[in-house]
Amino acid sequence: MAALRSDAARSRANILDVARTHDRATLRLNDVAREAGVGVGTVYRHFPTVHALIEALSADALDAMLETSRRAAAEPDPGDGLALYLGSALRLQLEDGGLQAVLLSPEDEADSVRNVKREIFESFTTVLEAARAAGAVRADLTVDRLSHLVCGIEHAVRLGTPEDLPLLLQVMLDGLKPRP
Amino acid sequence: MAALRSDAARSRANILDVARTHDRATLRLNDVAREAGVGVGTVYRHFPTVHALIEALSADALDAMLETSRRAAAEPDPGDGLALYLGSALRLQLEDGGLQAVLLSPEDEADSVRNVKREIFESFTTVLEAARAAGAVRADLTVDRLSHLVCGIEHAVRLGTPEDLPLLLQVMLDGLKPRP
Amino acid sequence: MAALRSDAARSRANILDVARTHDRATLRLNDVAREAGVGVGTVYRHFPTVHALIEALSADALDAMLETSRRAAAEPDPGDGLALYLGSALRLQLEDGGLQAVLLSPEDEADSVRNVKREIFESFTTVLEAARAAGAVRADLTVDRLSHLVCGIEHAVRLGTPEDLPLLLQVMLDGLKPRP
Amino acid sequence: MAALRSDAARSRANILDVARTHDRATLRLNDVAREAGVGVGTVYRHFPTVHALIEALSADALDAMLETSRRAAAEPDPGDGLALYLGSALRLQLEDGGLQAVLLSPEDEADSVRNVKREIFESFTTVLEAARAAGAVRADLTVDRLSHLVCGIEHAVRLGTPEDLPLLLQVMLDGLKPRP
DNA sequence: CATGAATGAGGATTCATTCAT
DNA sequence: GATGAATGAATCCTCATTCAT
Numbered sequence: 001m002a003a004l005r006s007d008a009a010r011s012r013a014n015i016l017d018v019a020r021t022h023d024r025a026t027l028r029l030n031d032v033a034r035e036a037g038v039g040v041g042t043v044y045r046h047f048p049t050v051h052a053l054i055e056a057l058s059a060d061a062l063d064a065m066l067e068t069s070r071r072a073a074a075e076p077d078p079g080d081g082l083a084l085y086l087g088s089a090l091r092l093q094l095e096d097g098g099l100q101a102v103l104l105s106p107e108d109e110a111d112s113v114r115n116v117k118r119e120i121f122e123s124f125t126t127v128l129e130a131a132r133a134a135g136a137v138r139a140d141l142t143v144d145r146l147s148h149l150v151c152g153i154e155h156a157v158r159l160g161t162p163e164d165l166p167l168l169l170q171v172m173l174d175g176l177k178p179r180p
Numbered sequence: 181m182a183a184l185r186s187d188a189a190r191s192r193a194n195i196l197d198v199a200r201t202h203d204r205a206t207l208r209l210n211d212v213a214r215e216a217g218v219g220v221g222t223v224y225r226h227f228p229t230v231h232a233l234i235e236a237l238s239a240d241a242l243d244a245m246l247e248t249s250r251r252a253a254a255e256p257d258p259g260d261g262l263a264l265y266l267g268s269a270l271r272l273q274l275e276d277g278g279l280q281a282v283l284l285s286p287e288d289e290a291d292s293v294r295n296v297k298r299e300i301f302e303s304f305t306t307v308l309e310a311a312r313a314a315g316a317v318r319a320d321l322t323v324d325r326l327s328h329l330v331c332g333i334e335h336a337v338r339l340g341t342p343e344d345l346p347l348l349l350q351v352m353l354d355g356l357k358p359r360p
Numbered sequence: 361m362a363a364l365r366s367d368a369a370r371s372r373a374n375i376l377d378v379a380r381t382h383d384r385a386t387l388r389l390n391d392v393a394r395e396a397g398v399g400v401g402t403v404y405r406h407f408p409t410v411h412a413l414i415e416a417l418s419a420d421a422l423d424a425m426l427e428t429s430r431r432a433a434a435e436p437d438p439g440d441g442l443a444l445y446l447g448s449a450l451r452l453q454l455e456d457g458g459l460q461a462v463l464l465s466p467e468d469e470a471d472s473v474r475n476v477k478r479e480i481f482e483s484f485t486t487v488l489e490a491a492r493a494a495g496a497v498r499a500d501l502t503v504d505r506l507s508h509l510v511c512g513i514e515h516a517v518r519l520g521t522p523e524d525l526p527l528l529l530q531v532m533l534d535g536l537k538p539r540p
Numbered sequence: 541m542a543a544l545r546s547d548a549a550r551s552r553a554n555i556l557d558v559a560r561t562h563d564r565a566t567l568r569l570n571d572v573a574r575e576a577g578v579g580v581g582t583v584y585r586h587f588p589t590v591h592a593l594i595e596a597l598s599a600d601a602l603d604a605m606l607e608t609s610r611r612a613a614a615e616p617d618p619g620d621g622l623a624l625y626l627g628s629a630l631r632l633q634l635e636d637g638g639l640q641a642v643l644l645s646p647e648d649e650a651d652s653v654r655n656v657k658r659e660i661f662e663s664f665t666t667v668l669e670a671a672r673a674a675g676a677v678r679a680d681l682t683v684d685r686l687s688h689l690v691c692g693i694e695h696a697v698r699l700g701t702p703e704d705l706p707l708l709l710q711v712m713l714d715g716l717k718p719r720p
Numbered sequence: 721c722a723t724g725a726a727t728g729a730g731g732a733t734t735c736a737t738t739c740a741t
Numbered sequence: 742g743a744t745g746a747a748t749g750a751a752t753c754c755t756c757a758t759t760c761a762t
Contacts, residue, residue: 156332175355535715
C-alpha cells in the first residue's frame with residue numbers, strides 16, 4: 001500500500017465510511033460515490049471491484065481474527081483455544097457482514113488479505129490439531145469443515161436474532177466434542 | 181389446484197421442467213420461457229411471481245417434508261423422532277435448492293403451500309415438545325431456532341461437498357442434547 | 361341486430377353492465393371479461409373492437425341526443441332551440457364518458473350508430489340554421505365548430521368539478537350571441 | 541439549472557430536439573434515445589421521468605407565459621389585460637402540445653417550473669381581480685375556472701383546425717363579459 | 721488523478737389479440 | 742358459440758462499468 005496523497009486518503013476514508021453504512025450484499029458503487037461526494041471513477045480507482053471494497057471494509061475484522069487465532073493457538077488448554085477461536089470468529093463474522101465472503105473467496109484482491117487469511121488458517125490449523133490431539137474434539141473435523149460450520153451458524157443466527165447467538169454457538173461447541 | 185386444460189397442463193409441466201434445471205436464486209422468467217418454448221406471458225399466467233414458481237418447484241419436497249414430520253411425530257421414541265425429522269428436513273432442503281426460501285418466506289403465493297407449511301410446523305412442534313418432555317434435547321430450543329439451525333447446516337454443507345452432510349448433521353444432533 | 365340466443369343476450373348485457381363501471385379511456389377487455397364471468401373470446405365476439413363496446417355503452421346517450429336534437433329543431437324560438445340542444449349535448453357528454461369519442465369518430469362500427477349520428481347532425485344543422493336566420497347567433501359558426509366547442513367545454517368541466525357546468529355553459533351560450 | 545459539461549449539454553440539447561418532434565402524449569424515452577443517438581440511460585439521467593422531459597420541452601413556452609402574464613398585469617385597461625393574457629395563453633398552449641399538462645400537473649419535477657407556475661398564477665390572479673373590479677368580466681369566475689376554460693378552448697381548436705382559433709377565442713372572451 | 725456523463729445490455733412486466741380446445 | 746390459454750412485441754427502468762473531459 002503506497003503512501004497516498006492526502007486528498008486521495010481522505011477520499012478513500014470517506015468512501016469506506018459511507019460503504020460501511022450499506023448492506024454488503026447490495027452495495028451500489030454509484031450510490032456510495034454519490035453519498036461520499038466523489039465521482040464513481042474515484043471509487044473505481046480505489047477499489048477496482050466490489051470485492052476489493054468489501055475486503056477493505058473487512059480489514060479490521062480480519063486483523064482481529066488473526067489476533068484471536070494467535071491467542072487461541074497460545075492457549076494452554078487446547079479445548080479452550082478452539083472454543084475461543086470459534087466463538088470469536090462467529091462474533092466477528094456476525095458483526096461484519098462481508099467477512100464471510102472475504103474468508104470464503106478463493107481469490108483475493110489485496111495481497112495483504114491473502115497473507116492474513118493464510119496466517120489465520122495456519123493458526124486455526126494449529127488450534128484444531130492441538131484440540132484433536134488432546135481428544136477435545138471429534139477426529140473427523142477439518143479446518144474447512146469447521147470454517148463452513150461457523151458460516152452455517154452465522155447464517156442461522158442471521159435468520160433469527162442476535163440473541164440466538166449464545167445458544168447456537170453452544171450447540172455447535174457441544175456437538176464438536178467426541179462421543180463417548 | 182383446479183383442473184387444467186390439457187394444453188395448459190402441458191405448458192405448466194414444461195415450464196417446471198425447464199425451471200428445475202436453473203439455479204433457484206437466479207431464475208429469469210424470460211429465460212425459462214424461451215427455453216420452454218412458450219411466450220413470457222404464459223409463464224406469468226402460470227406463475228405471477230418468481231416466488232410462485234419456486235413454490236411450485238418445491239411442491240414435492242414440501243409434501244415429503246410434511247409426510248416425514250408426521251412420521252416423526254408418530255415415532256415411539258421422541259429422540260428418534262426428532263432426529264428423523266431434522267435429518268430428513270436437512271436432506272430435502274439440500275436436494276431442493278428453493279425449499280429453504282419457501283419455508284422461510286413469511287408470505288406464500290399458494291394457499292396449499294401456506295397450509296402445508298402450517299401443518300409441518302405443527303407436527304414439528306409436537307415432535308420437539310415430546311423430545312423436550314423426554315429430556316432428549318436442551319430445553320431452550322424452539323421450533324424457529326431449530327429451523328434456522330437446519331438452514332445453517334444446509335448452508336455449511338453447500339459451502340463444502342455433499343459428503344460433509346453426515347458429519348455436520350451428527351454434530352448438530354449431538355449438540356442439541358442436554359448437557360449433563 | 362339479429363335476435364340473440366338468450367344466453368348470448370345475457371352475456372352481452374352482463375358485459376355492458378361491467379364495462380359501465382370502468383373508465384372508458386382505460387377499458388381492459390380482459391378485465392371486463394373476468395369481472396363479467398365470461399371468456400375474453402366472448403367479449404370479442406360481441407364487440408370486435410374496444411370502439412364497438414364504447415359505441416354500445418353510449419347507445420342510450422346517443423338516442424337521448426337524437427331525441428333532444430329533434431325537440432330542439434321543433435322549438436318555436438330558434439335561440440331557445442339552440443340553447444336546449446347545446447345544454448343537453450353537454451350534459452349527456454359529461455354523463456357518458458365515451459360519447460365524445462363516439463361522436464367524433466370518423467368511423468362507426470355499428471350501422472345504427474352511423475345513422476343516429478347522421479340524424480343528430482341533420483337536426484343540429486336545422487337548429488343552427490334557424491338560429492342564425494333569426495339572428496340569435498353569430499353568423500360564422502358551423503355545426504363542426506359548435507360540436508368541437510361543446511367538447512371543449514366538456515373538457516373544461518372535467519378538469520374542474522361538475523358544479524362548474526352551469527357557469528361554463530352560460531359563458532359559451534353568451535359568447536355565441538352576435539356582437540352588436 | 542447548474543452548469544453542465546459541454547458533452548452533457550450537447551446530449552441534453554440533442555434529446556430535447558428529438559423529443560420536440562414527437563407527440564407529447566406518446567413520448568417513448570427509448571425511441572427518443574435511439575433517434576438522438578444516445579443510450580437510454582442518458583435520457584434517464586437528464587430526465588428521470590417523462591414528465592421531467594415534458595417540462596423541459598415547455599420551458600420556453602412557460603417563460604413566455606410568465607412574461608405575458610406580467611405584461612397583462614401591467615395593462616392600464618383591465619379588460620385589455622385579461623384579453624391579452626387569455627389570448628396569449630391559448631396561443632402558447634396550442635403551439636406547445638405539452639404546456640397544458642405542465643400547467644395542470646399538481647406535481648412539478650423542477651423547482652424552476654413550480655416557481656414559474658406560481659408566478660404566472662399570481663399575475664393571472666392580479667389580472668382577473670382587476671378586470672372583475674372594473675366590471676369587465678362576470679363576478680363568478682375564478683383563476684382555476686378560467687384556466688380550465690382556456691384548456692377547453694385549446695381542446696376545441698385541436699379538434700378542428702388552427703383557423704378556428706380566432707373565432708373560438710372571441711366566443712370565449714365575449715362569453716366572459718357580464719350580462720347586462 | 722478526479723470527475724461524472726454515457727453506455728446499453730439486461731431483466732421485469734403488461735395487454736391486445738388470436739386460436740386451440 | 743364459448744372459453745381462456747397462449748402469444749410476444751412493446752415498454753419500462755436499472756446499474757455495473759467505461760472513458761471523455
